[in-house]
Amino acid sequence: MNANGIDLRSDTVTRPGAAMRNAMAQAEVGDDVFGEDPTVNRLQESVAALLGKAAALFVPTGVMANQIAIKCHTQPGDEVIVEMNSHIFNYETAAPAVLSHVQLHPVRGERGILRTTQLAPAIRPNAYYMARSSLLCLENTHNRAGGTIYPLDEVKSIHSFVKAIGLKLHLDGARLWNACIATGNHPREYAQFFDSISVCFSKGLGAPVGSALVGSEETIQRARKYRKIFGGGMRQAGIIAAGALYALEHNFERLKEDHVKARWLAERLSVIPKLKVDLDSVQTNIVIVDVGETGKSADDVLELLKSRGVMLTDASYSSIRAVTHLDVSMEEVKRAGEIIAHAFSE
Numbered sequence: 383m384n385a386n387g388i389d390l391r392s393d394t395v396t397r398p399g400a401a402m403r404n405a406m407a408q409a410e411v412g413d414d415v416f417g418e419d420p421t422v423n424r425l426q427e428s429v430a431a432l433l434g435k436a437a438a439l440f441v442p443t444g445v446m447a448n449q450i451a452i453k454c455h456t457q458p459g460d461e462v463i464v465e466m467n468s469h470i471f472n473y474e475t476a477a478p479a480v481l482s483h484v485q486l487h488p489v490r491g492e493r494g495i496l497r498t499t500q501l502a503p504a505i506r507p508n509a510y511y512m513a514r515s516s517l518l519c520l521e522n523t524h525n526r527a528g529g530t531i532y533p534l535d536e537v538k539s540i541h542s543f544v545k546a547i548g549l550k551l552h553l554d555g556a557r558l559w560n561a562c563i564a565t566g567n568h569p570r571e572y573a574q575f576f577d578s579i580s581v582c583f584s585k586g587l588g589a590p591v592g593s594a595l596v597g598s599e600e601t602i603q604r605a606r607k608y609r610k611i612f613g614g615g616m617r618q619a620g621i622i623a624a625g626a627l628y629a630l631e632h633n634f635e636r637l638k639e640d641h642v643k644a645r646w647l648a649e650r651l652s653v654i655p656k657l658k659v660d661l662d663s664v665q666t667n668i669v670i671v672d673v674g675e676t677g678k679s680a681d682d683v684l685e686l687l688k689s690r691g692v693m694l695t696d697a698s699y700s701s702i703r704a705v706t707h708l709d710v711s712m713e714e715v716k717r718a719g720e721i722i723a724h725a726f727s728e
């Protein structure tokens with residue numbers, strides 16, 4: 383609950399509680415630009431181990447983690463294949479063009495999930511007048527598709543396909559933790575197929591700041607240089623790394639509660655004739671609701687619900703998004719469900 387109502391806009395709105403703040407206050411710190419912050423080093427080692435990779439780099443944001451990965455895996459003039467509704471294509475302010483001088487090639491997946499059959503036509507033939515396809519980025523879970531999960535078998539096939547033609551493979555794993563909790567797969571099982579993975583501590587896990595880029599020793603060494611170039615070399619960052627470590631240790635398993643809340647909300651809203659919910663897409667902590675038949679735009683619906691004490695975001699011109707998280711109880715989710723149901727049953 384927030385002063386303005388039940389806040390389901392994003393799992394990034396959580397605020398650190400007393401125990402997390404205490405862990406942050408107690409953190410041992412040093413200058414991380416010299417590699418001397420013991421808490422940052424401990425976080426990087428734990429995340430690398432959790433994903434079964436050689437190394438990890440703590441960065442301020444998920445966008446920076448993705449953009450450093452793109453920089454590490456491409457040359458100017460290359461082409462990067464992404465899903466049409468991916469975060470990298472839609473919400474990262476054309477950063478690949480600005481920072482890496484690459485072009486994005488969007489391909490539409492089904493509920494955000496790409497299949498190898500769709501990838502083959504997207505690969506550029508080896509011709510001097512064409513861009514070089516050098517990197518494929520996947521997103522798990524897929525935010526704009528409603529928190530959908532990549533089937534492990536599909537990731538495996540995609541990996542075999544792209545490796546046979548020499549592409550690098552990056553995972554935008556801002557919500558990889560949710561995919562693991564929902565499927566029971568270990569983070570390592572997904573990570574084994576990728577050259578780099580970005581993960582986030584400030585979404586469902588509830589830390590105030592921070593993401594990590596994970597990969598081989600060589601990739602992360604280059605990534606450290608680009609983090610500095612992009613302005614992300616931080617000093618006594620152990621204070622925020624301590625929040626991330628606390629979040630990993632205490633808030634991972636509880637993500638399943640967020641999934642239960644999202645499922646409840648989706649089912650409640652799916653029975654309202656004017657609202658459309660694709661229940662098959664509700665696999666983790668995100669619910670997308672098509673409001674096209676209410677006769678209102680997404681913006682107008684958001685305004686109406688906000689005035690009644692429920693805060694959501696838009697997912698497109700005619701759909702809205704609810705995200706469940708640590709700071710919203712089942713009770714509040716149920717109340718939000720009733721408020722929305724009432725608003726569209728009048």
Ligand SMILES: *Cc1c(COP(=O)(O)O)cnc(C)c1O
Nearest residue numbers: 443444445446469521525554556
């Ligand atoms: C939030 C998000 C990011 C970016 O994270 P920031 O920390 O906000 O920069 C990247 N990818 C996906 C899928 C996300 O949901």
